[in-house]
Amino acid sequence: TAARTPLMAGNWKMNLNHVEAVHLLQKLSWTLQDKKHDFDRVEVAVLPPFTDIRSVQTLVDGDRMKIKYGAQDVSTKDSGAYTGEISASMLTKLGCTYVLTGHSERRQYHNETDEIVNAKTAKALEAGLTPIMCVGEGLEIRKADGHVAHCLGQIDAGLAGLKPDDVRKLVIAYEPVWAIGTGEVATPEDAQEVIAAIRGRIEETISPSVADSVRILYGGSVKMASAGGIMAQPDVDGCLVGGASLQVEEFAGICRYL
Ligand code: PEP
Numbered sequence: 001t002a003a004r005t006p007l008m009a010g011n012w013k014m015n016l017n018h019v020e021a022v023h024l025l026q027k028l029s030w031t032l033q034d035k036k037h038d039f040d041r042v043e044v045a046v047l048p049p050f051t052d053i054r055s056v057q058t059l060v061d062g063d064r065m066k067i068k069y070g071a072q073d074v075s076t077k078d079s080g081a082y083t084g085e086i087s088a089s090m091l092t093k094l095g096c097t098y099v100l101t102g103h104s105e106r107r108q109y110h111n112e113t114d115e116i117v118n119a120k121t122a123k124a125l126e127a128g129l130t131p132i133m134c135v136g137e138g139l140e141i142r143k144a145d146g147h148v149a150h151c152l153g154q155i156d157a158g159l160a161g162l163k164p165d166d167v168r169k170l171v172i173a174y175e176p177v178w179a180i181g182t183g184e185v186a187t188p189e190d191a192q193e194v195i196a197a198i199r200g201r202i203e204e205t206i207s208p209s210v211a212d213s214v215r216i217l218y219g220g221s222v223k224m225a226s227a228g229g230i231m232a233q234p235d236v237d238g239c240l241v242g243g244a245s246l247q248v249e250e251f252a253g254i255c256r257y258l
Contacts, residue, residue: 004215006231007171007238008255009045009132010245011072011100011219012052021052022059024248029065031252039066043238044255045098046245047072047132050086057095070098070129073106076119088127099124102134102158104177114157121158125166132240133158134219135198136175147176148197155198156205164206172198172216173240179220181242185230191218192233199235224253231257 016024025046032044045068048056056069075085091099100106101124102117112120117133124131135154137147151174159167174194179186195216203211218230219240230236244250 004213004237005041005043007043007045007215007217008251009047009070009098009171009173009217009238009240010251011047011103011240011242012049012245013072013105013242014049015246016048016052018052018055021048022055024246025056025059025065025067026063027248028252029063029067031248032067032255035252035256037252037255042255042258043068045069047098047100053091053094053096061095068097070096070100070132072100072103074099074101074120074124074129076116076123078123088123088129091124091129092127097130098132098171099129100134100173101131102154104134104136104175104180108177114154117154117158118160121170122162125162125170130170132171132173132217134173134175134240136177136180136220139178142176142178148194151194152197152201155201159202159206164210167202167206168210168213170214171238172214173219174198174216175219175240181221183221185221185223185226186218188229188233188236191230191236195233195235222254224250224257227254227257 047070071091074088079087101120106112121131121133135151137150141150176186199211215237217238217240218236222239222241223244
């Protein structure tokens with residue numbers, strides 16, 4: 001099987017102005033340096049609000065940090081009369097590596113459909129960004145035991161029309177909606193079940209080699225204390241972290257789960 005480098009990505013959501021962002025990132029970098037973190041072994045990324053990205057870029061470049069960064073959303077359009085939108089090429093220009101697509105909060109509060117998520121994912125890839133495409137079921141679906149089918153449907157629709165080599169490059173995040181920001185973390189077995197099913201689906205619909213290479217993260221109330229158990233699962237390649245990514249010691253602890 002392919003050696004998939006684990007990725008720990010911190011989704012800051014709508015928190016931290018650019019001064020606070022610089023402060024948190026500097027502390028995170030010092031903390032990881034103190035612990036002699038090997039960034040080639042476990043990749044670390046932060047996903048700040050758009051208004052912080054320029055400051056994050058300056059700090060990362062100026063301090064030669066190995067922490068990567070990206071955005072939380074991207075437009076389906078290239079440029080033009082789309083007031084308030086941010087294009088994928090604007091993000092590449094700011095040195096972004098990653099961009100979230102299809103986060104459940106975008107699907108829920110901004111009516112993002114699978115088709116929109118698919119278009120955003122394609123635009124991000126075209127511009128040279130690595131999308132972190134999120135899927136996950138709500139509580140009702142989980143209770144009715146429809147979680148695997150639901151997530152596979154989102155995977156099929158989200159990846160529709162993408163080139164196999166693009167799918168190989170991207171990152172998928174399984175984030176059960178009932179576990180996001182609720183303190184209710186899925187069990188390691190819950191995470192493994194859905195993530196293994198996603199990998200299996202990609203093996204069937206694309207290829208075994210792509211399935212073996214694509215990184216699939218778990219997200220939903222991950223804390224330092226729960227990261228190790230989740231990461232011990234064979235198909236889990238990292239964590240997408242919301243709340244705990246705003247606390248330096250917690251997030252550094254998650255990055256150092258080993
Ligand atoms: C998220 O928003 O991607 C997330 C996983 O949030 P939290 O860790 O706060 O549940």
